[in-house]
Amino acid sequence: MVSAQNVGGSSPRVVLVVTDGMRRDFISTENTPVIANLKSTGTWFASHRSVFPSCTRVVSSSVATGCLPAKHGLAGNSVCLIEDGKLTLHDAGKPQFVDDKRRLTGRVLNIPTMAERLASMNGAIIFNNVSPGAAYVHDPDGHGHVYHRAASYGPGRVPINGPNALDIVQGIEGDTAATERFVDEVVLQRRPTLAVLWLSEPDTTQHITPLGSPRHLEMLRQTDRNVARVLAAVSQCREEGEDILVMVASDHGHETTVDYVDIAAEMVDAGLKRSLDSDDVVVAPNGTAALIYVDPGQVSDIEAIRNFLESQPWCGQIFDPQNFRDVGIPAGGNLAFGVAMAWDDGTNEYGVPGRSYAVLSANGQKKPAGCGQHGGLGRYEQSPYLIAEGRGFKAGETVTSETSAVEIAPTVLHFLGRAVADLDGRALQELN
Template identity: 30%
Template structure:
């Protein structure tokens, strides 16, 4: 039995249709689809990727945001985990910042193969398979030029096209790397394919833009190529496909430069080397040199109409005025002291698509797609199992998230998932195991409530709402 994971970065499930993505829509119909699938918090790629491969949420694996601040490792600036150099700084001399082994390490211990093909950022690819070099596993990123795997791919398929928006040529080339080299030549037991679209085009052109439509079409063509390769194999019935997105998107309709606004109003805020360090994001992290500054930050935010609730890493910080990162299994020594959630809504954006939220991100234009927070459009993800052992043509009522995928694969390969917090999704081949989640609401200060469901003892968030 073999498995191919297809991750379509940033794809919102409500935007998949026979018109926009016919191949994927057909796969969702004929496979086992988890209509209540969710991302983790924060709903960011370099948090989602380790959650997918380790089967754990951030509290356990330790990768808490796309952008972090560490006073000991880089006291004067933020660390951006998309960059390989910053990834290695955050690793502090270890193989990676992750505190739990990934699926590649578990497979290697059992003598099974794992390969990663990604046109995402270098940091995303590193965190997907940090032990690849040590274990002799294939790991290729579109930005790689001089690694042994990159040189082997270049000899076989030629050079990697340059990045663009929409990132069509690179996406197409990555699909060729998977279907023309990795799958037929290396034949890994589990392959992870990371498609960078439609995330890139959603961010920089907007969810309803023509570029985003082209990006979704190209992502759909990746599905076409992978399904066609699988169906042409003699053992096609033993090759299961798992298609998912790592997070969704919400339209960023109001751009907030949080550190600049705070500094303008007299708070010592900046991007490092200041008493208050802020990491721009869909849910900005706030690090405090002095915990006494927390009340000043909270008082200032309480006067902003775009601010939602504050979450605290330490529950004793501002008790009664903050929610807890622990409620989302996102607390960790590396996490920010405070995390701000923006107050979004379900109003239509300028394309008529539902879901808007303020955001803080220097390079994303106002009106572009954004993610990271707890808006229902950010949390909702695609998740479907097709072929191989999976039951065809069913939509599951139960909830699931990224951490449930690796334990499910390992179970089907006859391996344990020790140390993984995710659940084995038995209903993917045993529909009688399916059951809806028990609804649950968490009240947070400021008149906000987090809706979600509890499934097998785990809380799966659905949406942040105004109470």
């Protein structure tokens, strides 16, 4: 353990807790009483949104940098990179992705992360229980500490092994173990300038359980209890005189899947792609969204692909390089189309609104239909939540202006006196 450094209010600090995948409309006094109560002691951002694709690895990069994918450069949970002259599909969640991205493109993200910006002022410590790739984009170049069940790293990306590693499992059991250690070791003892706890629930359960089901609601309650543990520790530190900003948020919501679509197979059947594993056209699945890459040396009629997509009942919105910036998609790398799958306001068996088509994963595995998924632009997957409590934010205030994940970093940096220009997001103190 590392001894406390910023005790007695000598330096402001920020504690950020993310409950992955929690929809704004699932916050209630019945199932999430602690988070619901935080709305009365902090500022509630009633029109908070995700980014596109609304996938955790992308949103994590936007949270870390304060920028949309068009600026930070990570286009999706799965993306194509050019390797040996060919379009090659990469899963950004894999532990080795940050090394692959750096090797093939020169860097992981195009914009400095909060961990980098705060390295000289007692740094950042991130505890994360989602995918390894989503954890590592918070600090891909090793300026602070990132703890994850796959591997943990300190400054310089020096591995943290043995009893100091984060030996947990994904899901609520691991979330609770991570929370308990985060509270005791990070919030109460080490006291970094930025402490981030990113929990895997309720996202993990929502992917395999119908939204609104008893199992899902119980997971909301257990996740709320983990948030309570953090808030209690923050209260203790504030009583000692510390100036702490608390932000509790989610990265995206979920829609109920109506069906999974194998876009690559349908393009093969339509004569628009040579074979399922060909590199002339490559589909990068992103939940309820897809990125479609085209090798111009092998495909001359890109409009035929557009016409095909527009004719499909599962296709909602299509974006191309002419309007990528409208939704923050990075241009280049032979990315031809971004697709948000079709969605509607229909309800599931538990009366929960929001349904969407989803894209079959590259390995052919699909999560159960009728359960949760995200990635696109559906109303409910684009309805995460955000609450800020601390200096600069009024208790019980509701801000109705639209905000998104890119606002978190500017808000943190503003609170710490490290405001940075040229980010896509704004400091939320300006709206309060």
